[in-house]
Amino acid sequence: MKKVVSVGLLMLVASMVFSGMPISADAQTDLSILLKIALQAKREVKQQISSDSSEEIKRLFEEASNQVVLLEKSLESDDPSSAKQHFLNAMKMFKRITQMISSDIPTQELQSTDAASSSTPQRDYSSFLERINKFISTLKSIARSQSVSFVEADRLVAQAAQQIRKNDDRGLKTTLAELKDALDDIQKELRKLASQTTDDRTIKFFNNMLDRLEKRGANQESLSDARAMLSDYEKTKSKELKVELIKIIRELYKATS
Amino acid sequence: MNQQLNPLHRQESILEDGMLFVRTESILQTMAKLPILLAGFIIMAVAMPFQNSYSSIKTMDLIIYSDGSTHISSEIGVDSLEVDFALSLFGNEIDNFVAIGENDVLLSAEITNDVATIGTFSSSTISINYDIHDLVSKEGRIWTFTLDAPTDYTLLMPENSVIVGMSALPLNMEIVDERTRLLLPSGPSEINYVFGTSTMFPPSPTPENEFDSTLIVIGGAVAAAGAIGAVLLKRSQKKPERIATTTMAETGKPIEPETIFNLRPNLREDDKELINFIFNNGGQAFEGELRKKFLQPRTTMWRAVKRLERQGIIEIEKKDMQNLVRIKKELEDEQ
Numbered sequence: 001m002k003k004v005v006s007v008g009l010l011m012l013v014a015s016m017v018f019s020g021m022p023i024s025a026d027a028q029t030d031l032s033i034l035l036k037i038a039l040q041a042k043r044e045v046k047q048q049i050s051s052d053s054s055e056e057i058k059r060l061f062e063e064a065s066n067q068v069v070l071l072e073k074s075l076e077s078d079d080p081s082s083a084k085q086h087f088l089n090a091m092k093m094f095k096r097i098t099q100m101i102s103s104d105i106p107t108q109e110l111q112s113t114d115a116a117s118s119s120t121p122q123r124d125y126s127s128f129l130e131r132i133n134k135f136i137s138t139l140k141s142i143a144r145s146q147s148v149s150f151v152e153a154d155r156l157v158a159q160a161a162q163q164i165r166k167n168d169d170r171g172l173k174t175t176l177a178e179l180k181d182a183l184d185d186i187q188k189e190l191r192k193l194a195s196q197t198t199d200d201r202t203i204k205f206f207n208n209m210l211d212r213l214e215k216r217g218a219n220q221e222s223l224s225d226a227r228a229m230l231s232d233y234e235k236t237k238s239k240e241l242k243v244e245l246i247k248i249i250r251e252l253y254k255a256t257s
Numbered sequence: 258m259n260q261q262l263n264p265l266h267r268q269e270s271i272l273e274d275g276m277l278f279v280r281t282e283s284i285l286q287t288m289a290k291l292p293i294l295l296a297g298f299i300i301m302a303v304a305m306p307f308q309n310s311y312s313s314i315k316t317m318d319l320i321i322y323s324d325g326s327t328h329i330s331s332e333i334g335v336d337s338l339e340v341d342f343a344l345s346l347f348g349n350e351i352d353n354f355v356a357i358g359e360n361d362v363l364l365s366a367e368i369t370n371d372v373a374t375i376g377t378f379s380s381s382t383i384s385i386n387y388d389i390h391d392l393v394s395k396e397g398r399i400w401t402f403t404l405d406a407p408t409d410y411t412l413l414m415p416e417n418s419v420i421v422g423m424s425a426l427p428l429n430m431e432i433v434d435e436r437t438r439l440l441l442p443s444g445p446s447e448i449n450y451v452f453g454t455s456t457m458f459p460p461s462p463t464p465e466n467e468f469d470s471t472l473i474v475i476g477g478a479v480a481a482a483g484a485i486g487a488v489l490l491k492r493s494q495k496k497p498e499r500i501a502t503t504t505m506a507e508t509g510k511p512i513e514p515e516t517i518f519n520l521r522p523n524l525r526e527d528d529k530e531l532i533n534f535i536f537n538n539g540g541q542a543f544e545g546e547l548r549k550k551f552l553q554p555r556t557t558m559w560r561a562v563k564r565l566e567r568q569g570i571i572e573i574e575k576k577d578m579q580n581l582v583r584i585k586k587e588l589e590d591e592q
Contacts, residue, residue, distance in 0.1 A: 246338050249338060
């Protein structure tokens with residue numbers, strides 16, 4: 001009988017553990033997108049291959065294309081596991097081909113290709129500006145109810161965008177440095193405003209917690225002790241009291257759950 | 258060898274200092290259950306982190322910029338009674354870190370290496386935003402994004418990028434603002450991409466729909482006058498050279514792709530695919546359909562269509578506020 005109780009208790013503890021763990025849902029891939037990605041990669045790689053490309057590259061491309069055909073057939077015959085495998089095989093080969101072509105291109109040519117695509121300083125500045133814009137909009141969302149001015153930051157962003165268009169690198173560097181300072185100032189201002197309201201928020205939060213505990217039927221004596229402590233905290237803003245209050249609230253929660 | 262056990266309660270009487278002992282008759286039985294109790298304690302110890310830490314990532318969205326930097330925004334559920342929350346970041350090179358608590362309050366945060374300690378007290382959900390430079394590397398033309406994610410996440414690829422390698426199976430994909438957005442599963446994944454050869458140039462800041470309408474009217478009038486003048490001039494010199502066969506023009510059917518390819522041997526491969534698709538679609542297709550089919554950004558597709566128009570292969574007609582692209586019934590001289 002006691003063994004049965006012990007095993008039962010053990011199972012209870014185990015269930016407590018596993019109920020706390022997040023349950024992972026195995027989401028299903030929409031397989032048609034695999035074909036779209038593979039076809040797009042094939043198109044791109046095909047354009048990179050020229051008559052001068054090595055036989056190895058051409059052979060690999062044939063194999064990869066074959067994998068794409070097999071992927072399409074697997075989808076038609078509703079065979080997801082094969083489709084996934086063919087997709088991964090094809091993508092692995094396309095990557096290999098691109099690597100081989102990339103290593104074949106002389107450095108000078110590669111640099112000029114890059115210049116036309118993405119990694120020119122101009123494009124880098126554009127990315128930087130894009131990120132800064134996102135950062136500013138995040139800060140604006142925080143500051144919407146507070147009197148923080150974004151006029152200077154907005155002006156500098158517009159100025160930087162103009163300098164990027166005009167290829168004014170020297171001016172741009174100065175503007176970006178000024179922009180960084182302006183954003184630092186805004187953050188400082190926001191933190192200052194947040195810290196001014198932190199104590200109010202903390203007291204409000206403690207009060208809410210204690211009210212909730214009262215509704216849950218927590219021990220009245222402990223509750224009144226906690227309220228007295230909170231009253232002291234309101235006056236002193238002592239960190240120790242805050243920590244002690246958290247401890248008491250945790251214990252009361254545990255006792256009432 | 259004949260050891261005798263003296264039960265504790267028997268020894269009790271020997272003690273004279275009045276210490277209180279709890280009498281237990283079943284100490285041996287309790288000891289026999291020790292392994293079971295021990296196992297219970299071990300499980301409890303394992304359970305502690307799950308019970309005490311309520312943190313869980315609710316959403317995670319990533320945006321890759323064209324310079325390889327990545328923006329991460331995430332919503333995390335935290336224990337509102339914890340004073341601080343230590344968040345593991347995905348790298349050391351962090352910019353523009355912002356932690357927002359409930360009611361849009363800016364939370365204090367301190368970053369040490371790849372851990373951000375955030376003052377989360379009284380917030381049960383926090384929102385994290387930051388830029389990171391550790392997730393994308395570049396070798397030759399290939400950019401590689403690598404992440405071992407704790408949860409499913411969305412990944413917005415840079416504009417004009419084409420995926421050429423992938424180690425994980427995406428759960429979904431869509432086009433958002435001319436960019437590919439993937440839904441990827443938790444766990445390790447590597448994505449290799451290049452900036453497309455067909456989309457090599459930075460997007461035009463003024464695509465067709467953004468032209469000033471006055472300019473279009475004036476430009477159109479000038480172009481029309483120029484075109485009429487040119488036609489008249491040509492006619493006065495010689496008869497126009499008709500490339501397409503009369504039968505095609507007479508039947509009213511679009512020109513066969515093979516004929517186009519023969520007459521325009523320098524056509525790009527991607528343009529040939531466009532022509533094949535339009536032909537198989539009854540000789541016409543909306544530009545939007547082409548974008549969806551070929552997963553190309555708006556500006557890239559617009560350029561491709563304009564290129565084919567310049568070569569006299571297609572004509573563009575406005576229909577329901579959209580561009581209807583139609584293969585011509587006879588090829589014209591290149592403009």
